[in-house]
Amino acid sequence: MGIGVVGSGTFNVLRRNQQEIKRRAGRGIEITMVADLDVARAQSLVGPGVKVVNDARAVIANADIDIVIELIGGYGIAKTLVLEAIAAGKHVVTANKALLAVHGTEIFAAASSQGVMVAFEAAVAGGIPIIKALREGLTANRIEWIAGIINGTTNFILSEMRDKGINFDVALKQAQALGYAEADPTFDIEGVDAAHKATIMSAIAFGIPVQFDKAYVEGITKLGAADIKYAEQLGYRIKLLGITKRRELDAAKQTSAGIELRVHPCLVPAKRLIANVEGAMNAVMVQADAVGTTLYYGKGAGSEPTASAVIADLVDIARLHTADAAQRVPHLAFQPHTIDQAMSDLPVLPMSEVVTSYYLRLRVADEAGVLARVTGILAQAGISIDAVLQREADEVVGQSGADAAVQIAQTDVIILTHDCKEANMNAAIAQMQALATVLEPITRIRKEELA
Numbered sequence: 001m002g003i004g005v006v007g008s009g010t011f012n013v014l015r016r017n018q019q020e021i022k023r024r025a026g027r028g029i030e031i032t033m034v035a036d037l038d039v040a041r042a043q044s045l046v047g048p049g050v051k052v053v054n055d056a057r058a059v060i061a062n063a064d065i066d067i068v069i070e071l072i073g074g075y076g077i078a079k080t081l082v083l084e085a086i087a088a089g090k091h092v093v094t095a096n097k098a099l100l101a102v103h104g105t106e107i108f109a110a111a112s113s114q115g116v117m118v119a120f121e122a123a124v125a126g127g128i129p130i131i132k133a134l135r136e137g138l139t140a141n142r143i144e145w146i147a148g149i150i151n152g153t154t155n156f157i158l159s160e161m162r163d164k165g166i167n168f169d170v171a172l173k174q175a176q177a178l179g180y181a182e183a184d185p186t187f188d189i190e191g192v193d194a195a196h197k198a199t200i201m202s203a204i205a206f207g208i209p210v211q212f213d214k215a216y217v218e219g220i221t222k223l224g225a226a227d228i229k230y231a232e233q234l235g236y237r238i239k240l241l242g243i244t245k246r247r248e249l250d251a252a253k254q255t256s257a258g259i260e261l262r263v264h265p266c267l268v269p270a271k272r273l274i275a276n277v278e279g280a281m282n283a284v285m286v287q288a289d290a291v292g293t294t295l296y297y298g299k300g301a302g303s304e305p306t307a308s309a310v311i312a313d314l315v316d317i318a319r320l321h322t323a324d325a326a327q328r329v330p331h332l333a334f335q336p337h338t339i340d341q342a343m344s345d346l347p348v349l350p351m352s353e354v355v356t357s358y359y360l361r362l363r364v365a366d367e368a369g370v371l372a373r374v375t376g377i378l379a380q381a382g383i384s385i386d387a388v389l390q391r392e393a394d395e396v397v398g399q400s401g402a403d404a405a406v407q408i409a410q411t412d413v414i415i416l417t418h419d420c421k422e423a424n425m426n427a428a429i430a431q432m433q434a435l436a437t438v439l440e441p442i443t444r445i446r447k448e449e450l451a
Contacts, residue, residue, distance in 0.1 A: 001035045001056040001081060002071040003042045006095055006122070009303030010069065010310045011046055021311065025318040029311075035059050060085045067317055069310060070094040079103055086110045086118070091321070093313040095122035095306055101196035104203070104210035108331040115325040119313030124197040125150050125282045127305030128298040129312065134204045134286065135329060141288035143205040145245035147266075147450055150197045152280035152300045153188035154220050154240040156180045158265075159278045162228050162237065168221060180280050190219035191240060191263040198242030201284075202261050206246060207334035207344040211261070214348035218264035227361060227443055230414050234389065236267040236359075237275040241448065247349060255421065258349040267359050267447040273297075274450065285450060352423040357386065357447040359416055362432065363440035366393040366409035370437045374413065381428040382420065389414035410439060416447065 003011065011031055014021065022028050035056040036042035043052045053059070059068055060081065068085040070092060072078045078099050085092050087110070094100070100107065100120055111118045121131045125148065134143070149155050153175060160171040172189065175181035187193045199212040220240050231238050245260040268275040273295055277283040282300030287293050299305035320328050334344075364370045371390065378385060393409035417425075429442050 001059055001068060002073070003034050003036045003045060004071065005303045006306045006310065007034075007036075007069075007071045008045050009307035010071070013304055013307045014311055014314075017311075021315060025315045027318055029314050029318055033059050033062055033065060056081050057084065060088050060090065065090065066321065067091045067093060067314060069314075070096060070099075071310075072096070073098070075099055075102055079107075082107060082118075083110055086114050086116055089114060089116060091117045091119070091317045093119045093122075093310055093317070095120070095310060097123040097193070097196040097200060101199040101210055101212040104200065104332075111331065112325075117317055117320065117328060118331060119317060120200070121313050122306045122309035124200055125284060125296070126152075126298070126300040126302060127308045128282055128284065128296045128300065129309065130201065130284050130296050131204065132312070133294070133296060134201060135332075138286065138288055138291065138294075141290045143246070144287045144289065145243070146198075146201050146205055146284060146286050147274070147448060148194075148198070148201070148242045148284035149239055149274060149277050149282055150242045150284065150300060151188055151191075151194040151240060152282055153181045153185060154191075154194070155277065155282070156280045157189070158220065158223075158228070158238055158240065161223070161225055162232065165225055165229070167225050168223055189221055191217045192219075194240060194242045195263040198244055198261060198263055201242070202244035202259060202348075203332045205244060205286075206259050206346065207332065208259060208346055208348070210332075211348050214261060216262040216264065216351040216354075218262075220265055222443075223265055223445075224443070226412070227359075227445065230361065230389065230412070231267050231359065231445075232270070234267075234359075234387065234414070234416065235270050236447070237270050238265050238445065239268050239275065239277075240264070241266045241268070243448065246346075247353075247355070250355075255353055255355055256347075256349065258347045258353070260354050261348050262351060262354060265445050267445055268450060272450050352421070352426065354422045355419050356422070357417050357419050357449070358425055359414070359443075359445040359447050360429075361443040362413045362415070362438055363410060364413055365437040365439060366411040367437065370435075371413060373435060373437070374415070374432055377428050377431045378415070378417065381424045381431075383424060383428055384418045384420075386416040386418050387414075388416075 033051045034042050035053050039052050039054050068090045157171040157175050195215045195217045203210045242263045249257040274283050274285050283297040285295050391412045393411045
């Protein structure tokens with residue numbers, strides 16, 4: 001259902017590698033019907049041996065079809081069609097991260113009740129097999145955290161800003177010109193796409209329901225070239241990360257037990273492998289108790305990379321098609337049926353409860369006592385400082401005083417902090433912003449050591 005970029009890639013790879021795939025699956029996999037609104041274009045892509053229709057429900061109604069591949073996208077008709085396919089006893093393969101992040105709990109429950117599979121490897125990080133790694137390869141482990149560059153558009157923009165010293169708006173136009181960004185790039189640059197993917201990974205890693213509405217989402221639109229330059233000088237790079245982390249009860253830090261689920265720009269030490277992932281590439285780091293740190297890297301989008309993941313799901317279903325439904329790998333890794341194996345009720349923590357460290361950039365008047373007042377506010381909030389970088393005064397602004405023009409020199413003060421609660425940092429920033437000597441809105445970027 002839908003034969004656009006990913007659909008055509010899936011058809012072509014399946015046809016090109018059909019013998020290899022048949023040997024692995026144990027049976028042939030044939031595309032027999034395609035639904036697309038542009039019937040003529042779809043027919044030209046698949047040739048004369050495949051029936052093309054403009055009504056997706058014709059695919060669901062076809063009794064000879066075992067598996068429906070949903071590549072329409074979005075929350076609307078795609079949800080209706082997926083649920084109708086499940087009700088008709090069809091297995092479903094989808095690349096629709098938005099649908100699963102918002103409606104996954106309902107969809108997986110419907111599939112379980114019908115004894116069919118919903119496979120979604122292509123929904124997260126394109127061709128990187130991160131879902132299979134989390135759900136199967138790391139099944140012996142207690143996963144502690146996941147941090148991923150899971151949106152290629154934003155990673156390309158940040159790479160361009162760092163390499164060329166350009167601002168966000170210029171880098172976005174370059175990304176659009178090269179086809180890395182859509183004409184309306186909102187889902188990418190505001191972090192929504194990455195949050196959909198992080199939500200799915202969080203559910204699999206920690207055995208919780210998918211809860212996109214509880215994710216903290218912040219994009220890259222407010223980042224400036226100056227922050228990327230300062231980060232580099234301090235030994236860091238700025239990346240938009242999707243992060244999910246198991247947080248234990250900690251009386252000393254006054255934090256509750258729960259799951260962190262957040263997407264925002266981060267300072268990452270330049271020596272980390274993930275900090276050196278450039279361009280439109282994706283990478284996911286997983287920290288687990290037995291295996292330690294693992295890293296998964298590759299193309300997160302594109303016709304054939306995503307098709308690779310779609311076909312891997314098709315092969316899995318072909319292998320397990322006749323297996324007892326209770327013996328299949330659960331959709332979200334954890335068995336949902338019995339009390340002692342139930343999905344976890346650990347809450348997704350509000351952002352105010354998150355504990356991390358911070359980069360702060362303050363544009364201040366270059367005069368005596370400014371730094372002391374700022375650091376005093378941080379100390380009162382119980383926030384310890386890791387490093388301070390104060391630039392030479394680089395701008396003099398004329399202001400009209402009561403009697404004569406007054407010249408005020410300005411400078412940037414960069415502060416790196418140790419770990420603290422977000423709520424404490426929010427309160428401290430509000431106090432610092434109120435100082436007459438703090439001349440512009442304070443820039444705050446969270447810092448993740450990923451150690």
